[in-house]
Structure formats: C-alpha cells, structure tokens
Amino acid sequence: MSYMTLQRKALIDVLEQHRDEPLSADRIITLIGENASRSAVYRNLSALEKQGLIKKTAASGSNKTLYRYVGSDECRDHLHLECSACGKTYHLKVPATNALINDVMQDANFQIDSSSTVLYGICEKCRKS
C-alpha cells in the first residue's frame, strides 16, 4: 500500500471507531498516533469531505471545526441527533423517522440526504447533569 493509502486508511479507521463523536483534526492526529502526518490528515479530511463521507460541524461554544464520519452505508438510511452540549452523535434508528422521510420525499418530491440531516438538542446525560 502506498503511503497516502495507509494514511487514509488510518484516518478512516479512527473516524469509524468514533462515529458517535465528532472529532477535531488535532484529536484525530492524536488518535492515529505517531504515524500520523498532519498534512496528510488535513488533505484526506478535505478529500473525504468532498466525497461526502464526512461532514464538518462546529463545536458548541467555539469555532473549532469538528468532523463527523457519515460514510458507513447504514448512516445513509437514518437521521442523526446531535447534542448541542457535548457534541455526541446519535444514530437514529426509529422506524417512524423512515416513514417520515419517505412521506416528505413523496409529498414534497424532495430527496433528503439522511446522512447529513441532523436534529439538534440536548442528550439525556447532559440534561441530568
């Protein structure tokens, strides 16, 4: 495997392991470990974003860019919830939402991109604390 391919694979592995949590570029570099090349991480992040495999999001209360991986096949079929307090992502697996998406698509003749559709709110853990 070429160096760039290895760098990209390491990046995707990290993103897949942290699908519930948007990550900053710095955090990604730390998670990849000593083999991470900062410039390769940034280059790959922008390539993956162009391919629609990751979405950028802003950390609440700061202007730091975070990256959320939406590239797995299953993420194309459901909506996502994001906690505005802790940033955690929830993969919504409620059958009713699929019915809602289908209804909207038929009614409005609108193609919904489920993997990038996020409903914002506060998660259970953050409401309790």
Ligand SMILES: [Zn+2]
């Ligand atoms: Zn998902």
Ligand SMILES: [Zn+2]
């Ligand atoms: Zn939360």
